[in-house]
Amino acid sequence: MNKIVSALGKFSLLLPGMPGFEAFERDVVLKLTPEAVLRPHTKMELLEIVKICQKEKIPYTATACRTSVTGASVSDRGILISLEKLNRVLTRPEPHRYGMSVQAEAGIMLKDFQKAVEDKGYFYPPDPTSWEEIQLGGSVATNATGENSYHYGSSRNYILGLEYIDKNGNLVWLERNLNPLNLPKQKNLAGYSLELEPLDLLIGSEGTLGIITEIKALLLPKPNAFLSLMLFVKNETEALRLAQRLDQHKQSLHLICLEYMDEPATQFIKKRSSRFFVPQGCSSLYIKTETPEGKTVEEFEDEFLQLVCELYSQSISMSPELIDHSILAKDYLELLEFRRMRHHVPATINEISVVNQKTGGGKVSSDWWVPIEHLVEHFAWMREEIKKLNLPSAIFGHIGNGHPHVNIMPKTAEEKQASIEFTKKCMLRAASLGGGVCGEHGLGKIKTWALPLQWDQVSIDKMKSVKAEWDPEGLAAPGNIFV
Amino acid sequence: MKIYVCCKQVPDVAMTIQIKDGKFISEGMNYVLNAYDASCVEEALVLKEKYGAEVTLVLIGDEAGKEALRKGLAMGADNAFHISDPALNNLGSQAAAKVLQAFFKGRDFDFILTGKQAQDSDMGLAGGILSGLLNLPYVTNAVGLDVQDKMIVVKRQGDEGVEVLHMPMPSLITCSNDMNDPRIPSLKGIMASKKKPMEQVSLTDLGLSADEVLKESQKSSLKSFGLPPARKAGAKIEGDAQTLVATLMEKLTKEAKVL
Numbered sequence: 107m108n109k110i111v112s113a114l115g116k117f118s119l120l121l122p123g124m125p126g127f128e129a130f131e132r133d134v135v136l137k138l139t140p141e142a143v144l145r146p147h148t149k150m151e152l153l154e155i156v157k158i159c160q161k162e163k164i165p166y167t168a169t170a171c172r173t174s175v176t177g178a179s180v181s182d183r184g185i186l187i188s189l190e191k192l193n194r195v196l197t198r199p200e201p202h203r204y205g206m207s208v209q210a211e212a213g214i215m216l217k218d219f220q221k222a223v224e225d226k227g228y229f230y231p232p233d234p235t236s237w238e239e240i241q242l243g244g245s246v247a248t249n250a251t252g253e254n255s256y257h258y259g260s261s262r263n264y265i266l267g268l269e270y271i272d273k274n275g276n277l278v279w280l281e282r283n284l285n286p287l288n289l290p291k292q293k294n295l296a297g298y299s300l301e302l303e304p305l306d307l308l309i310g311s312e313g314t315l316g317i318i319t320e321i322k323a324l325l326l327p328k329p330n331a332f333l334s335l336m337l338f339v340k341n342e343t344e345a346l347r348l349a350q351r352l353d354q355h356k357q358s359l360h361l362i363c364l365e366y367m368d369e370p371a372t373q374f375i376k377k378r379s380s381r382f383f384v385p386q387g388c389s390s391l392y393i394k395t396e397t398p399e400g401k402t403v404e405e406f407e408d409e410f411l412q413l414v415c416e417l418y419s420q421s422i423s424m425s426p427e428l429i430d431h432s433i434l435a436k437d438y439l440e441l442l443e444f445r446r447m448r449h450h451v452p453a454t455i456n457e458i459s460v461v462n463q464k465t466g467g468g469k470v471s472s473d474w475w476v477p478i479e480h481l482v483e484h485f486a487w488m489r490e491e492i493k494k495l496n497l498p499s500a501i502f503g504h505i506g507n508g509h510p511h512v513n514i515m516p517k518t519a520e521e522k523q524a525s526i527e528f529t530k531k532c533m534l535r536a537a538s539l540g541g542g543v544c545g546e547h548g549l550g551k552i553k554t555w556a557l558p559l560q561w562d563q564v565s566i567d568k569m570k571s572v573k574a575e576w577d578p579e580g581l582a583a584p585g586n587i588f589v
Numbered sequence: 590m591k592i593y594v595c596c597k598q599v600p601d602v603a604m605t606i607q608i609k610d611g612k613f614i615s616e617g618m619n620y621v622l623n624a625y626d627a628s629c630v631e632e633a634l635v636l637k638e639k640y641g642a643e644v645t646l647v648l649i650g651d652e653a654g655k656e657a658l659r660k661g662l663a664m665g666a667d668n669a670f671h672i673s674d675p676a677l678n679n680l681g682s683q684a685a686a687k688v689l690q691a692f693f694k695g696r697d698f699d700f701i702l703t704g705k706q707a708q709d710s711d712m713g714l715a716g717g718i719l720s721g722l723l724n725l726p727y728v729t730n731a732v733g734l735d736v737q738d739k740m741i742v743v744k745r746q747g748d749e750g751v752e753v754l755h756m757p758m759p760s761l762i763t764c765s766n767d768m769n770d771p772r773i774p775s776l777k778g779i780m781a782s783k784k785k786p787m788e789q790v791s792l793t794d795l796g797l798s799a800d801e802v803l804k805e806s807q808k809s810s811l812k813s814f815g816l817p818p819a820r821k822a823g824a825k826i827e828g829d830a831q832t833l834v835a836t837l838m839e840k841l842t843k844e845a846k847v848l
Contacts, residue, residue, distance in 0.1 A: 381773045411779065436660070437603075442603070
């Protein structure tokens with residue numbers, strides 16, 4: 107501590123016990139106390155702080171809003187650096203060879219960034235579930251995805267350039283050569299993306315290769331009107347089959363999002379909204395579509411509903427009354443209500459987790475993914491395993507990408523350990539089916555053990571050599587990704 | 590019971606509003622059912638489910654108005670009237686009330702509901718003027734409705750609390766959007782709404798001429814649109830709890846003078 111105070115004391119240090127410090131000790135799953143928190147006002151101040159850390163060998167971890175579910179944004183080694191004050195949009199939307207681009211500081215809230223570009227008539231698609239409470243830089247450092255990733259892909263698909271602070275304390279700009287829209291739009295695999303361009307190493311690196319300071323993002327034209335539909339289905343297998351059928355018609359339905367909530371998760375949303383009825387004993391699918399060019403909302407709505415009803419009716423032949431409760435959102439506030447309702451599910455699980463943590467439990471969540479054709483079979487296997495566990499669970503997520511979030515809610519340390527073992531089995535099986543162990547949350551500090559479930563030793567060694575080259579002293583976000 | 594709900598289509602106010610040279614740019618805007626009117630529809634449907642009623646929507650507007658009416662029908666209203674005529678563009682409150690007066694002439698109803706104001710202009714005049722023209726008892730800012738002994742029991746938000754009024758039928762009531770959370774239409778409701786009757790009504794059908802409407806419209810005029818001035822940056826107080834409270838008290842008593 108004395109070393110930190112003497113090295114960094116000229117900056118405004120937030121130290122343990124000071125008002126406001128507590129907020130930096132916890133993300134959704136971990137409580138770790140850093141030695142100090144620094145909140146630089148300018149990029150130059152940030153640069154100076156990092157230079158001192160490198161010189162004095164003080165570990166530093168960039169933190170945003172601590173919505174991570176892996177402990178990636180908290181640390182008990184060295185200092186936390188919050189980029190919250192580096193929050194400006196730096197340019198107007200400008201022509202770029204791949205479309206329009208805009209540059210912003212990493213600490214801007216994602217929702218403010220999206221609103222700023224929307225006001226200029228453009229659209230930045232990445233939309234993690236917690237879009238209202240995260241920063242742009244954090245979303246890039248984790249290659250965040252969200253419900254619309256089903257159509258639009260991940261953050262990586264919209265990054266044209268990045269500035270970061272390298273191992274020598276220099277600001278380095280990395281520009282993308284290839285059109286990011288042509289990169290695969292699949293969910294993440296754990297660790298670094300070794301096969302792409304240098305800036306792709308930083309995207310999803312969870313802060314371990316250096317702090318991202320500025321981002322040049324690719325913008326799309328503002329999309330046409332959206333329609334969102336929530337469909338209730340009695341039986342999980344039927345719901346998953348409906349998801350597969352909808353996925354087969356993805357193009358003609360112009361689907362941009364295909365989400366699933368199992369029965370417990372669906373019941374969580376019941377408490378959120380009084381604007382519609384949630385039937386008992388049902389799972390639900392939440393889908394979103396975008397009106398195609400050249401068609402009015404009304405014209406497209408007719409076609410869309412006709413096909414959806416055709417597919418849906420096959421899933422509810424035993425309970426046709428469910429069509430009475432399935433709902434369609436069209437205007438902005440209704441769409442927002444749907445989105446917040448969906449966000450309410452993980453928020454509720456997190457609240458339960460905080461209570462469970464007091465007795466040694468918490469929540470054990472996973473975000474493995476499998477190719478959609480393996481969904482039904484993988485779920486059937488997993489349900490048998492959950493039965494053996496005999497613990498409360500809630501499953502929701504991006505089913506169109508074969509990417510559900512499976513949450514087990516253990517109350518004791520023993521139950522937690524059993525839940526982790528269960529999760530490892532799910533991940534391993536997902537990887538063996540051609541999927542990934544961790545589609546969007548990253549590994550952070552609590553899932554470092556998952557790296558070998560995805561990759562062989564040769565690949566892991568390559569990632570370690572990247573880390574050694576970019577951050578030879580191991581000062582950047584220590585404990586994330588690697589043990 | 591026969592309940593009429595007077596509706597208006599308004600720009601989706603959650604979208605970015607653009608104004609140029611004092612004029613509102615409507616291009617690219619989505620038009621939706623006014624939120625206050627949506628609350629009226631919801632309340633009418635609750636009464637329908639409780640006591641049985643026919644819920645009829647009426648709206649003055651261009652093609653965009655049809656979508657707002659479809660929304661109300663999808664929520665569960667029984668039928669709709671769409672009053673449409675080129676002379677009815679950009680109507681003032683006085684003229685809108687005059688057109689609605691002609692519409693209600695000779696019609697049977699137990700009460701008329703309308704939003705206490707529209708989200709676009711926020712004037713809140715048409716309901717009051719219409720009640721005057723129809724010579725109907727009138728209450729504003731309703732936050733709850735029920736029916737007892739052939740009287741409408743209206744809870745209205747007054748300046749000092751909620752007042753409960755017993756209104757005779759027929760009456761006209763303007764409603765707050767604090768009254769309820771309007772339901773999101775079901776898939777079945779949306780499919781059904783496409784088959785529900787929506788009658789087109791012209792000025793001629795109402796026995797009005799374009800000149801008469803124009804004359805009413807000229808009683809008030811809209812000069813220009815403008816965005817509200819940007820809010821001044823706030824002051825951030827930092828320090829421990831004791832300093833924060835002391836500084837805040839100082840500012841509230843000496844600067845803002847509200848304590």
